[in-house]
Amino acid sequence: MQTLPGFRDFLPEQCAVRNHIFACWREVARRYGFVEWEGPVLEPTDLYKKKSGAEIVEQLFHFKDKGDREVALRPELTPTLARVVAAHEREFKKPLKWFSIGQFFRYEKQQRGRLREHFQLNCDIIGEADLAADIELVALCIDVLRAFGLSEKDVVVRISDREFWTDFFREQNMPADRWDELLQVIDKFGREPRERTVEKLGKLADPVFATLKGGGGNSDKLNRLIAGLRERGLADFIEIDVGIVRGLAYYTGIVFEVFDRAGKFRAIAGGGRYDNLIGLLSDGAVSLPALGFAMGDVVLGELINETPHAREAMEKAIASNRKIDIYIVIAKEERRADALAQIQQLRERGYRVDYPLTPTKVARQFQAAEELGARVALLYGDEWPQVKIKNMATAEQELAPQDRLLAHLQAQVSLSS
Amino acid sequence: MQTLPGFRDFLPEQCAVRNHIFACWREVARRYGFVEWEGPVLEPTDLYKKKSGAEIVEQLFHFKDKGDREVALRPELTPTLARVVAAHEREFKKPLKWFSIGQFFRYEKQQRGRLREHFQLNCDIIGEADLAADIELVALCIDVLRAFGLSEKDVVVRISDREFWTDFFREQNMPADRWDELLQVIDKFGREPRERTVEKLGKLADPVFATLKGGGGNSDKLNRLIAGLRERGLADFIEIDVGIVRGLAYYTGIVFEVFDRAGKFRAIAGGGRYDNLIGLLSDGAVSLPALGFAMGDVVLGELINETPHAREAMEKAIASNRKIDIYIVIAKEERRADALAQIQQLRERGYRVDYPLTPTKVARQFQAAEELGARVALLYGDEWPQVKIKNMATAEQELAPQDRLLAHLQAQVSLSS
Structure with missing residues (x-):
């Protein structure tokens, strides 16, 4: 008998790698004053159906439990966070700086060794609309990577602003109810055939291509973000890239994704602002600005493995901890x-x-x-x-x-x- | 929107308690030279159907995934361990001393605040038939409890030996294919009406009741077990109790359960020898003696909460770690x-x-x-x-x-x- 396809056994050697990753995640998040929390791995399917966009629901492990409830193994943490914060926010001073380390599940088509579970670090700041929170969050994400010995030569944080695109759509007189769909198309740019993108964008195709080519994103907000990271000595990790919009429907402002410089792997981490999600999930009862990122253990582990100085540091830490x-x-x-x-x-x-x-x-x-x-x-x-x-x-x-x-x-x- | 019934959110305060429990578990297991591993939370349903007895299957969260596989959220770790060991045992020197900390799921009827998920420490020794391994395992279980400040005045380890009962059945000329069923009846003794037990045991009722009343269990094996724990200064935690047989079908030798002395809570931990399980799950390809125990976070947490010195120690540790x-x-x-x-x-x-x-x-x-x-x-x-x-x-x-x-x-x- 074997594991299900896409699921991992962690024998002692692999478990030590996983625990090393968890320990670094926890260590850096705590240095930033983040406190740990965790949600259930099984949630009502509705929590994801309504807010996360169509693609994620197709990929859920979901079923009816013995009490006839529609339930799903969680594919991501943010909806749970929004639910928990909406229910409990009065018990805490704002802003909340919360992190969590847990397992997530997607029924993805089996390809290129993609897994159906992985572990994620999630870091979120709730209740702060100021750009200072965006800077703090991106800095934390970078410092987590640095804790593994990864430098600005190994990884890059591509940053964009969804408001850049919504302003653009407004200028182009696109009705607001089409924005989500258009953002999905831009998100897939380069990952599907150009003709398909042209077809979906219609008359927007030319101006969108011109904008993506030009780099764009020379906004005051993005400039201030970079200045804030420069103060911390982290600006060399950053690139503005308006092609980054993130697949999930709930983002509203700054969004970012982390990649290896060599471009070998999928995104190592990603996140952004989701100022409306808590309001949506609480039917308007609680409205709080929020932002966060998630970093998975799988791509990170692959990158560490292929980056000699990072790999050496990890092996040394593990060997010494095992004794x-x-x-x-x-x-x-x-x-x-x-x-x-x-x-x-x-x-x-x-x-x-x-x-x-x-x-x-x-x-x-x-x-x-x-x-x-x-x-x-x-x-x-x-x-x-x-x-x-x-x-x-x-x-x-x-x-x-x-x-x-x-x-x-x-x-x-x-x-x- | 709320959590599913029986599932917990871990807000920072509860997460700190959980992490404190994990840290103590990990710390003591490592002192005993155990190494950490982990399995998947989703497994083929067959892994549990065949080997764990009927009751556990009724309580599974199980469903068909999108690839038409029968899958289940794991209710316990031992079948996964047996699968992993059968596949990989050649890579390791025996005996293996492995521990794991993870989440488990049962669709129990909702009553007395019972949860449908909990976390467990699992500690197992694989590849050692000698009673020295049983002593080491029980000592570890006791020292884990002591790490929380629980003393022999707070908890008791009730120990028995399934061989005591199989010898007894043999003497009574009961056919071997009825032993499992009879052990289940003895396991439920005191938890279901006496008439029901009498009915199920038939002509065995009187001798079984006499044995349970007499305490019994004065075997050479149990005496050596106690002597071994006395050498370590842990004998005061132990009571022989032949009424302990453990619900799961796969146990073969020494079995034990830990209770609070006041008798307020369900079992805090339980385990024993399962010398045949690895052979069964590998269809005879690998045969290794094995034993282990599991300790859950829920009952343990309740007991710590109601034991002032243990609670104080935990709160102090958490407060200092939070800073x-x-x-x-x-x-x-x-x-x-x-x-x-x-x-x-x-x-x-x-x-x-x-x-x-x-x-x-x-x-x-x-x-x-x-x-x-x-x-x-x-x-x-x-x-x-x-x-x-x-x-x-x-x-x-x-x-x-x-x-x-x-x-x-x-x-x-x-x-x-």
Whole structure:
């Protein structure tokens, strides 16, 4: 029996990579003063049907539960966030700066190894309309990438402003009820045949192509955004690109996507402002400006893997985190009970300790100590009531009386964290 | 719009509790030399249909996906573990000591606030038939509880041995194909009307009742188990109770469940040996002895909440983890750009730093500094190019030149972890 197509097992090695990614995500979000929250992975299908655009609903894992409710595995977090904020916003001072790390699901056609689940970091700021929040959010996104050792030579944040396009549509006298559809076409530009785009855009095709070619986006808002990131020394990560509009229907202002500079991968992260979504999902009961981004573990992991300095940093962090502190070598089985009593004490003090569950040759025990990355091995044998302490790095050995062992170790082995 | 019945939102306060539980779980499992892994939350329904007994299948969230596959949200981890181990065991030295922290789902009838999802710690040892592994596993389970401040006065591990009952059935000349069904009846003893139990047990009723009343279980194996836990100073957590058989069909040997001493809650944790499951799920391709336990976050959380010393310890840990390091007070808006440049530097050094996104009264900024638990506030105002450093605990203030700020802080504010 196998996993379902598009789903992953995380064996210890893959789980360590995933946990390293989670740890970096959490660490940087907390440096920015963001607090963690989480929503359910199963939600009413309606939460997505109404607000996220048509494409996402086609790709839902959805079904009727035993209580005849239409339910879906969440494809994204933002609708849940909007629901939660609409229900609880009075309990919190604004702006909220919230982040979340969780799993998301899409029934995508199986192609190019695309998965049907992935993990995402979501970071959102709720209740602040000022551009300062957009700058803070983009800076956080960049610093998360930098935490993995990725530099402005490895990644680029392409930024645009949906208002740039809505202003453009207004100038072109396009009725507002067609804007969403037109934004979808621009979002797909370059990903579908040009004739198809021309056909969909009609008389707008020429001015849209001219705008995309010209770069455009020389707006005061975008200039201030770049200036704010320059103050933080992050401007080299940024490019204005009005071709970025984001696929989801709910964005209203600044939008951005992160790509690898080499252009090998899909977007690493993406986000923007969605000032109307909370109002929509609460039927107007709560109206709060909001913005956020999501970064997935899959494309990020692929990019780290193919970026030697980032990969090296990750492997080093994982190798050091995997290590145990102490391996107990039981050289004489008569000493097993004594060893177990001390193993208990060592673990209670926070040391990571391993030992052979059953009688094992001493050489194989030392081999295990090495493979597990133990910093010291303690040998319980003929020396009892003394214990032999072997420093695994230097191979130096010393004897310590068993009742003074903990003090001896404290000097030698600092705790893993 | 609301969450589905039985599903939880984790607002920051609840998420902090959940993360505290995860951190303790992970910390103790790693002290025992267990390594982390994880499986998919969606699996083929067949994985559960065949091996876990009838009750669990009735309670599955299961459906047909768009590729016409029968799939289910996982109700438990053990079948996934057996699948993964059967596929990959050659890559690892035995015994495996693996743990996992993840979410699980059951469509239970809505009653007494029962949830339809919860998180579980799963710890398993694969490839070791010796009782030493059972002792190690029970010790780990106890030490996980102790990490939350729970003592032998708060919790009890009830231990039994399925072999005790299979020996008993053999003595009573019961055919082996009825054993599973009889174990289910014993598992439900006390939870359904006595007449119903009598009816199901037939002529076995009297001897079973006598055995349950007598305590029984005075076997050599159980005695050695207790001796092993006594060596570690953990015997006071243990009670032999042959009434414990565990509901799931796949257990084969030692089984145990953890309860609060006051008997207020359902089981906090449970597990045991399942020596045949990996063979069953791999159609005999791989046969490995195995054992494990699972501990859920819900009952554990309730018990911690109602145990004052445990609750206090948790609240203290959470409060200290929630704090930021530094709050930036922008007293003059002309200094905002200078402040932002230094915020960037401070965050790069790992400090948790927050600041007002928009112009805010100084008094309100200091209030925010206090609410967020900042250890120091840095004031950017008329003193520039000096920065005022305020120790939030002592209210002491000093001035530091902006270009020497980092050195000043290093002495005052150690990093949060």
